[in-house]
Amino acid sequence: MRGVSPAHVNPGGLAPRMLWWIACRRIVSVRSRFRRLLPFVIGGLVVLVVAIQLVPYGRPTPNPPVRREPSWDSPRTRELAVRACFDCHSNQTQYPWYSYVAPASWLVNKDIHEARSKMNFSEWDLIQREAQAAPEQIEKGDMPLWFYIPLHPEARLSAEERAALIHGIEATFAADRPRRR
Numbered sequence: 001m002r003g004v005s006p007a008h009v010n011p012g013g014l015a016p017r018m019l020w021w022i023a024c025r026r027i028v029s030v031r032s033r034f035r036r037l038l039p040f041v042i043g044g045l046v047v048l049v050v051a052i053q054l055v056p057y058g059r060p061t062p063n064p065p066v067r068r069e070p071s072w073d074s075p076r077t078r079e080l081a082v083r084a085c086f087d088c089h090s091n092q093t094q095y096p097w098y099s100y101v102a103p104a105s106w107l108v109n110k111d112i113h114e115a116r117s118k119m120n121f122s123e124w125d126l127i128q129r130e131a132q133a134a135p136e137q138i139e140k141g142d143m144p145l146w147f148y149i150p151l152h153p154e155a156r157l158s159a160e161e162r163a164a165l166i167h168g169i170e171a172t173f174a175a176d177r178p179r180r181r
């Protein structure tokens with residue numbers, strides 16, 4: 001009878017079907033090999049995550065003392081700046097839990113260090129290298145940094161709040177200039 005053995009049903013289709021079968025076997029064997037290796041992969045990752053916590057870099061350091069804040073033009077300006085800028089641009093950083101856990105801690109603490117070196121609202125008696133750019137940075141939406149906002153929803157400013165902060169910072173800087181030298 002025709003059609004009993006695959007070779008007779010469709011001789012032309014035999015090679016592709018064998019290839020398919022081999023491919024399936026391969027996937028199954030790769031899968032089961034992976035399943036056997038999985039505990040080692042997970043164990044290795046755990047060891048790696050624990051090990052990088054020991055790297056003595058990028059850990060939160062205690063906030064330095066507040067030396068002097070600018071003479072804010074209004075409490076509202078300060079309040080908006082606290083919400084949107086102070087975690088990075090002041091010595092009153094509130095460190096979130098993940099700032100203690102590498103590798104997030106490396107990024108967070110590098111950003112804070114860099115941000116303070118450009119403008120620090122807690123050290124207004126010292127040189128402020130880039131403070132003059134603040135209104136423009138807010139206007140362009142460059143500050144606060146984009147990834148900070150989903151993590152700190154209170155830092156999201158409405159259009160009205162953003163305009164108020166820009167105006168307030170301009171007024172504050174005009175009366176109490178950021179030191180250049």
Ligand code: HEC
Nearest residue numbers: 084085088111114115118130131133134137143144145148
């Ligand atoms: C999550 C941390 C973070 C927050 C919040 C943040 N900044 Fe920054 N800021 C940085 C970092 C990091 C830099 C330096 C790197 C850069 O210029 O992008 C910086 C740089 C700046 C500079 C200097 C830009 C230049 O030309 O070099 C200004 C001005 C500034 N920020 C203003 C602000 C203001 C105003 C706010 C609040 C509305 C704010 N930042 C909020 C991290 C932050």
